[in-house]
Amino acid sequence: MxxxxxxxxxxxxxxxxxxxxxxxxxxxxxxxxxxxxxxxGSESVVDGSIRLPISVTEAEIKADTVIGITPAQVGPGGAIIEDGVILIEGFAVAKLEEERQRETLVIPGLQEILKKIKQRADAWKEAGALEEWEGRVVIQGERDIDFEIIKRVMATCGREGFSIISLAVSKGS
Known part of the structure; x- marks a missing residue:
């Protein structure tokens, strides 16, 4: 029909x-x-391969930029399979061994990428696509990472205008 x-x-x-x-x-x-x-919904910014410290805080993470710090992967017999790296948005910007030997407080590879991210955010703000840029960053670091490395990552972030720094942790009970 x-x-x-x-x-x-x-x-x-x-x-x-x-x-x-x-x-x-x-x-x-x-x-x-x-x-x-x-x-x-809250966005999960945690890389599954990083064992985070445990916290009992209830606040959720608001992330704009995520920086991960992964340790060296040690295989059987103590041989290093993969060097530890500093990642930003999933891309390696520095090796931990090289950064441990460097005497400056700023990490150049990380500084360069953060500078580009800030320039892009400023361009979006001028174009009217972004109301306000807060300079928010979340640092994910394995439990066993030296605090010296975390401190240098935080110093690099602060120097480039990323002043709202959160440390990602696993939620405890």
Missing amino acids: AGFLNTKRKGIQQPEELQLNSLVDIFSTLIFFLLQLFAS
Whole structure:
């Protein structure tokens, strides 16, 4: 049975038109619901390979930039399989062994990337795409990382304008 619309005159049939208003309303509601669902959930910024310290705080992390510090991977017999690295947004910017030997407080590879991130945020702010840039960063460091390295990462962040620094920890009971 094809859908035809009967007219007042007998014998003339016109094809029915698809009513899109209801369909558009349903999809608009669905999209709005999905956006709210994904926007309200807290974002997990923790790299699964990093064993974080445990904390009992209830505050959630608000992350703009994530810096990870991974230790060297030691294999059987004490052989180093993979050097420890400092990661920013998942990309390695410095090796821990090289940074331990460096005498400056600032980590050059990290400083360069943070500078680019800040310049990009400033450009977005000028274009009106970003209301306010807070300079927020989250540092994830394995439990066994030397505090000297964490201190140097924090100093580099502070020097480049990332003044709101959070340390990621595992939630304890």
